[in-house]
Amino acid sequence: MNHQDTPPAQPPRRRLSWNDPGVRSVIYQIFAVGIVGGIIWYLVSNTMHNLSVRNITTGFGFLSREAGFAIGETPISYTPADTYARAISVGLLNTLRVALIGIILATLLGTIIGIARLSKNWLIRKISSVYVEVMRNIPLLLQLFFWYAIISEMMPGPRKAYHPLPGVFVSNRGIQMPTLNGDGLTWLLAGVLLAIAAIFGLSRWARQRQARTGQIFPLLRWAIGLLVICPPVLWWFSGTTLSVEVPELKGFNFAGGMTLTPEFAALLFGLVIYTSGFIAEVVRSGIQSVGRGQWEAAGALGLKSTLVLRLVVLPQALRVIIPPMTSQYLNITKNSSLAVAIGYPDIVSIINTTLNQTGQAIEGILMIMAAYLTVSLSISVFMNWYNKRIALVER
Amino acid sequence: MTSQANVSSPSTELAPPLRLSVWNWLRTQLFSSPFNTLLTILSVWLLFATVPAMVDWFLISSTVTAKTSQECREVTGACWSMIIEKHRLILFGVYPYEEQWRPLLATLILVGVIILSGVRRFWNISLPFLWIAALSSVAVLMWGGVFGLTYVENSRWGGLPLTLILSTFGIAFAFPLGVLLALGRRSKMPAIKTLCVVYIELIRGVPLISLLFMSAVMLPLFLPEGITIDKLLRAQVAIILFAAAYMAETIRGGLQAIPKGQFEGADSLGLTYWQQMRLIVLPQALKIVIPPLVGLFIALFKDTSLVVIIGIFDLTQAAKAALVDQAWRGFSVEVYIFISAIYFVFCYSMSKYSQSLEKRLGTEHQR
Numbered sequence: 208m209n210h211q212d213t214p215p216a217q218p219p220r221r222r223l224s225w226n227d228p229g230v231r232s233v234i235y236q237i238f239a240v241g242i243v244g245g246i247i248w249y250l251v252s253n254t255m256h257n258l259s260v261r262n263i264t265t266g267f268g269f270l271s272r273e274a275g276f277a278i279g280e281t282p283i284s285y286t287p288a289d290t291y292a293r294a295i296s297v298g299l300l301n302t303l304r305v306a307l308i309g310i311i312l313a314t315l316l317g318t319i320i321g322i323a324r325l326s327k328n329w330l331i332r333k334i335s336s337v338y339v340e341v342m343r344n345i346p347l348l349l350q351l352f353f354w355y356a357i358i359s360e361m362m363p364g365p366r367k368a369y370h371p372l373p374g375v376f377v378s379n380r381g382i383q384m385p386t387l388n389g390d391g392l393t394w395l396l397a398g399v400l401l402a403i404a405a406i407f408g409l410s411r412w413a414r415q416r417q418a419r420t421g422q423i424f425p426l427l428r429w430a431i432g433l434l435v436i437c438p439p440v441l442w443w444f445s446g447t448t449l450s451v452e453v454p455e456l457k458g459f460n461f462a463g464g465m466t467l468t469p470e471f472a473a474l475l476f477g478l479v480i481y482t483s484g485f486i487a488e489v490v491r492s493g494i495q496s497v498g499r500g501q502w503e504a505a506g507a508l509g510l511k512s513t514l515v516l517r518l519v520v521l522p523q524a525l526r527v528i529i530p531p532m533t534s535q536y537l538n539i540t541k542n543s544s545l546a547v548a549i550g551y552p553d554i555v556s557i558i559n560t561t562l563n564q565t566g567q568a569i570e571g572i573l574m575i576m577a578a579y580l581t582v583s584l585s586i587s588v589f590m591n592w593y594n595k596r597i598a599l600v601e602r
Numbered sequence: 603m604t605s606q607a608n609v610s611s612p613s614t615e616l617a618p619p620l621r622l623s624v625w626n627w628l629r630t631q632l633f634s635s636p637f638n639t640l641l642t643i644l645s646v647w648l649l650f651a652t653v654p655a656m657v658d659w660f661l662i663s664s665t666v667t668a669k670t671s672q673e674c675r676e677v678t679g680a681c682w683s684m685i686i687e688k689h690r691l692i693l694f695g696v697y698p699y700e701e702q703w704r705p706l707l708a709t710l711i712l713v714g715v716i717i718l719s720g721v722r723r724f725w726n727i728s729l730p731f732l733w734i735a736a737l738s739s740v741a742v743l744m745w746g747g748v749f750g751l752t753y754v755e756n757s758r759w760g761g762l763p764l765t766l767i768l769s770t771f772g773i774a775f776a777f778p779l780g781v782l783l784a785l786g787r788r789s790k791m792p793a794i795k796t797l798c799v800v801y802i803e804l805i806r807g808v809p810l811i812s813l814l815f816m817s818a819v820m821l822p823l824f825l826p827e828g829i830t831i832d833k834l835l836r837a838q839v840a841i842i843l844f845a846a847a848y849m850a851e852t853i854r855g856g857l858q859a860i861p862k863g864q865f866e867g868a869d870s871l872g873l874t875y876w877q878q879m880r881l882i883v884l885p886q887a888l889k890i891v892i893p894p895l896v897g898l899f900i901a902l903f904k905d906t907s908l909v910v911i912i913g914i915f916d917l918t919q920a921a922k923a924a925l926v927d928q929a930w931r932g933f934s935v936e937v938y939i940f941i942s943a944i945y946f947v948f949c950y951s952m953s954k955y956s957q958s959l960e961k962r963l964g965t966e967h968q969r
Contacts (some may be wrong), residue, residue, distance in 0.1 A: 236793035243797055250824040264927055282879045328638045329631035330645045344949035345942045346904035349918055355935040382822045392830040541809035557810055576804075577846070583807040 213385030218303070254569070261566075269565045270295070276560055278552045280468055291561055298557030299578055305471065305553065306540040306582070309478040311540060314532075316479060317486025324491045335487065342484035348545055350481055353431070355473040355549045365460055374453045382467040383454035391442045391449030405437070406430045423514075443457060470551035474543065482539050493528035494520065525597050533590035537583050555577055636649040645829055672931045684933045685940050692940070694759015695923070696917045701752065705763040712766045733774055740767065756834045760915030760945065764834075768906040768916065772841040773849075777840070780849025785879060790856055798850070805847035810908050812841040815879045818912040824833060837909050845902050852894045856887035857939050889963065896956035900949045907945075941950055 251494035270292040323335035368378035374385035392543030505515040546553035562571035661680025674681035715736035786798035817840035868878040908920040
């Protein structure tokens with residue numbers, strides 16, 4: 208108790224000394240920031256000088272000028288008379304479209320192949336590992352060229368188009384598919400949304416009931432049923448029209464229906480096939496990371512193999528799967544920029560055209576980088592949120 | 603009671619030995635359940651529908667003797683004579699024809715140094731010197747201008763050696779940079795840490811293409827007037843900067859796997875920071891990350907194909923150049939398959955090597 212009475216000892220006065228790690232670290236940091244700052248200042252001043260010599264005005268003013276070039280695929284309406292800003296947003300939408308569809312399809316295909324690599328069936332195991340090894344070890348760009356060559360050179364013209372399913376035509380003009388038209392479409396969509404909402408409610412209820420009574424509710428069967436039944440029923444009651452528009456050969460090309468252009472189809476094929484090889488490996492190693500003891504213990508509790516997978520193995524495997532899966536999703540998004548090589552009008556390709564026309568190289572590349580950083584960051588934020596949700600809660 | 607008897611029986615009686623017959627193998631591997639049988643039938647049908655047609659196209663109906671593209675068009679299979687006709691262009695680009703032994707030798711040196719780096723006996727201080735020697739002899743061979751070799755400017759380099767140069771030089775220069783960035787990211791100094799984090803995340807967040815575009819159109823603006831760096835070197839710089847960010851993250855993973863006790867032990871020996879890293883931490887951390895580093899090299903090897911987009915004559919671009927020839931139009935699939943096979947051989951053998959390495963290093967750790 209004594210020492211409380213004595214006044215606290217004065218800490219030794221710190222003197223500036225090279226032997227003090229704190230002082231050293233401050234000096235190092237000032238030094239490092241100084242060097243980096245100096246380099247940046249040097250580059251910027253060079254750039255400013257070069258720009259003034261070449262009479263290039265900086266700034267984003269060019270965005271409101273008329274673009275004057277046509278774009279092959281436009282999810283939103285666009286004409287060459289529109290501004291550069293509009294052209295670039297068309298490009299961004301094209302990037303997002305191919306990345307989103309690519310992520311969904313690659314996840315599905317990759318998961319199936321990953322599970323197939325663990326199959327009890329020898330043939331399936333072999334086929335899927337050959338697939339994975341071949342696809343992972345050939346550069347994506349080469350695969351894109353390959354698919355593009357297959358579609359644009361080896362496919363027949365529209366008059367002799369392959370006709371694998373009713374309403375679907377494959378030719379060197381791309382892939383034609385039938386579409387649904389009419390007011391009924393909104394009602395079908397509403398039906399899907401309704402079914403999804405119902406499934407969410409049902410799963411909550413089923414979980415609570417299981418916690419209360421221990422009874423397991425066959426949720427998957429109900430979910431599929433709801434998704435199949437809800438949309439048509441809603442459309443039936445609404446009494447609206449719904450027509451199927453089948454592509455037809457008119458002259459030298461198809462009219463009506465939906466078209467996947469050769470560029471889009473090649474890019475999507477390439478991205479999905481290349482990335483699904485990686486996703487398959489992610490899924491396989493995730494499932495293998497769950498110890499055999501977990502399977503056996505779950506079996507010993509008397510769970511069926513589907514329940515073992517759903518309740519015991521998958522929740523643990525997902526924790527291993529999610530982080531590498533996130534980087535695969537980021538890879539799809541970034542790799543979609545290879546579109547420029549086969550002429551799909553994604554954001555890189557459109558900004559490339561823009562900077563060739565206007566000479567605004569710095570602004571263009573900054574915009575490409577900003578766009579990808581935004582998309583990458585949003586995907587990582589979402590996946591990190593999901594990862595946290597399923598993470599192991601430890602005591 | 604009956605269930606109890608069932609459970610206890612395997613422990614008292616040994617299971618009958620599995621008869622390894624063809625029939626048994628078929629039953630367990632292919633027809634173990636109705637679903638499995640269905641899968642087997644489906645995949646046999648799939649193989650039957652595709653493999654014979656592919657073999658026919660590849661081998662039986664293909665031609666290697668056709669002299670002109672006209673003769674090629676008459677056969678239904680692949681036209682491999684196109685590859686034979688164009689193989690020098692595809693492999694070495696537009697390098698002067700009579701000097702093409704030089705890129706060939708350079709390719710062999712690069713492949714040799716990659717293989718030697720995989721042998722564990724060479725994992726010591728001599729390896730960096732081996733790399734320096736190999737890379738400088740490659741530079742001498744390709745450029746020439748000394749030892750009686752004629753000078754070949756690098757706009758005429760191309761094909762496989764260029765792909766190998768871009769990726770090996772890329773990984774070799776990115777390695778020290780990546781180590782520094784990884785150490786910087788783990789540093790306790792906030793300013794240095796921030797700089798490293800910003801650099802790594804910025805580079806990893808954008809596609810390589812945007813960096814290559816930057817090297818093609820922005821880098822000339824950055825430099826003072828009158829100084830120009832040629833296109834190939836600029837692309838190489840972009841590839842190094844790109845690889846360094848990924849390298850840093852891989853090495854950081856290795857650093858994080860080193861137990862705290864190692865740092866504290868090194869501290870208590872009175873080692874300075876750099877001694878600590880050089881003697882204690884990095885040797886252990888780098889050993890852990892060798893398999894992922896091989897993976898990184900494979901990815902980089904494939905990614906160098908992107909230089910096509912800024913018009914550099916690598917293997918993929920050489921393939922496109924071979925296709926431009928009007929006389930041999932329409933055989934692009936053959937060329938792409940040939941190039942794919944080259945990439946596949948390189949990448950597959952490296953990934954197999956990395957897997958075997960992982961197994962060997964893994965068992966060492968378990969003790």
